[in-house]
Amino acid sequence: MVDRITDTWVTTPKKILSTVREACLVHIYPSGPTMGCRYPLGDRPIMIGRGDDCDIRLTDHSVSRRHACIEPVNGGYVVTDQRSTNGTFVNDKFVEGPWPLHDGDYLRVGNCLYRYLAGGNIEAEYHEEIYRLTILDALTQTYNARYLNEFLTREVVRSQRHNRPLSILAFDIDRFKALNDSYGHLCGDFVLRELADVVRGTMRQEDLFARCGGEEFVVVLVETTREGAVQVAERLREAVEAHQFHFESMPINLTISIGVASTTGDPDVTATSLRREADEKLYEAKRNGRNRVCA
Numbered sequence: 001m002v003d004r005i006t007d008t009w010v011t012t013p014k015k016i017l018s019t020v021r022e023a024c025l026v027h028i029y030p031s032g033p034t035m036g037c038r039y040p041l042g043d044r045p046i047m048i049g050r051g052d053d054c055d056i057r058l059t060d061h062s063v064s065r066r067h068a069c070i071e072p073v074n075g076g077y078v079v080t081d082q083r084s085t086n087g088t089f090v091n092d093k094f095v096e097g098p099w100p101l102h103d104g105d106y107l108r109v110g111n112c113l114y115r116y117l118a119g120g121n122i123e124a125e126y127h128e129e130i131y132r133l134t135i136l137d138a139l140t141q142t143y144n145a146r147y148l149n150e151f152l153t154r155e156v157v158r159s160q161r162h163n164r165p166l167s168i169l170a171f172d173i174d175r176f177k178a179l180n181d182s183y184g185h186l187c188g189d190f191v192l193r194e195l196a197d198v199v200r201g202t203m204r205q206e207d208l209f210a211r212c213g214g215e216e217f218v219v220v221l222v223e224t225t226r227e228g229a230v231q232v233a234e235r236l237r238e239a240v241e242a243h244q245f246h247f248e249s250m251p252i253n254l255t256i257s258i259g260v261a262s263t264t265g266d267p268d269v270t271a272t273s274l275r276r277e278a279d280e281k282l283y284e285a286k287r288n289g290r291n292r293v294c295a
Contacts, residue, residue: 023077023118025056025070025107026129028138035138036130039114041077046070048109049082062086062110062186070101076118077101086110086186087248092193094248111186113138137211139189140196148210152220152271156263163265167229169219169236170278171258174290176215179252187247188215191254198243202236218278226262226295233258233293241291257285260295 025039039046039056048056049067058067064084070077078098081088089108090099101107103125107114117125135147143151152168159166173179173195180188192215199217203209208220219236221229237258245252259281263269285294 022122023101023116024122024126025114025116026126027112028115028129028133029113030060030111031138036133038126041070041072043072045072047082049084058109058112060111063112064110067109068107071098073098077116079107084110092190111189140193140211142196142200142217143208143210145210145212148208148212148218148220149271151208151210152274155220155222156269156271156274159263160265160267160269164223165225165228165262165264166274167221167224167226167260167262168274168278169221169229169233169258169260170275170282171217171219171233171236171256172282173215174255174257174286179254183247183250183252187250187252190247191245191252194243194245195240195254195256198239199236202232202239218275224262225264226260229260229262230293230295233260233295237291237293255291257282257290258293259283259285260293262295 023041025041027034027037027039029035046055047066047069048054048058049065050058050063051065054066064082064086066082067084068079068081068088070079078100079088079090079095080098081096087094089095090101091106092108101116101118103116103118105116107116115129117129119125135143137144155166158164173191176188179191196209196211199209199219203219206222210218212218221232224232237256240254240256245254259278261274261277261281263274281294285292288294
C-alpha cells in the first residue's frame with residue numbers, strides 16, 4: 001500500500017554544513033541509456049525536474065518542470081517536493097515537506113526511480129548497486145528475465161540428474177492494459193510493485209520469483225510436484241484476489257491468471273520448453289475466463 005505522509009520530520013534545514021557526507025543518487029528505472037548513472041550530491045541544493053535549469057534534468061512527462069529538491073542539512077540530505085503534479089515518494093511514502101534520506105532509500109520522482117547511497121564506502125555500494133541492476137528488475141525488486149533463465153536452466157539440469165520434481169508458475173495481471181489506460185502508467189507501476197510484495201509473502205526462501213516483462217511473472221518452485229504447484233498457485237491467486245491494492249487513496253481490485261508446468265527429471269525437458277508449457281497453460285486460463293489456475 002502507498003501511504004500518504006504529510007507530517008514533516010524536518011521543518012526547515014537549520015544549518016547547511018560546508019562538508020557533507022559523501023552521497024549520490026543512482027538512476028535505476030526506467031531502463032535506458034541513463035540507467036546506472038550516478039549523480040553525486042554536494043554541499044548545495046540539487047533540483048530535479050524537466051526544466052532546463054534543473055541539476056538533474058529528466059525528459060519523462062510524468063516529471064514536473066521543478067519536481068523535487070535535495071538539500072544538505074546536518075551532515076545528511078533531505079528531499080522536498082516542489083508541488084509536483086505526480087508527487088515525490090521515498091520508499092513508496094508520499095512526502096511534501098523536507099524528508100530525511102537514509103542509505104539505501106528509494107526516491108521516486110514521477111515515474112523515475114533512484115537509489116540513494118550514503119554508506120561508509122560509497123564506491124563499493126555503487127558497484128554493488130550496478131551488479132544488482134544486472135540481475136534484478138528495478139521496479140519490483142524481483143529477479144529479471146536474464147537471471148530467471150540462468151536459474152531455471154540450472155534447476156532443470158539438477159532435476160534431470162537426480163530425478164527430482166520441479167515446477168514453474170507463469171502468471172500475469174488480468175486486464176492490466178485497461179488499468180493502465182484508465183489510471184495511467186504511474187498507477188500501473190505502483191500496482192506491479194505492490195503485487196510483487198504480495199507474491200513474496202507467499203514464497204519459500206528456496207524458490208525464485210522473477211518479472212519477465214510488463215505484467216508477466218514467473219515463480220520457480222524447486223522440489224515441487226505438479227500437485228504441489230497447483231496448491232501454491234491457488235494460494236497465490238486467492239491472496240491477490242483478496243488483497244486491496246491502492247494507488248494513492250484509490251482502492252483497486254485485481255486478479256491474476258496462472259499457468260503451471262512441471263517435470264520430474266524428463267531428459268527431454270529444457271528451461272525453454274518448461275517456460276513454453278507454462279505460458280500455454282496461462283493462455284488457457286485466460287481463454288477460460290481469467291482469475292484461475294490451469295495445469
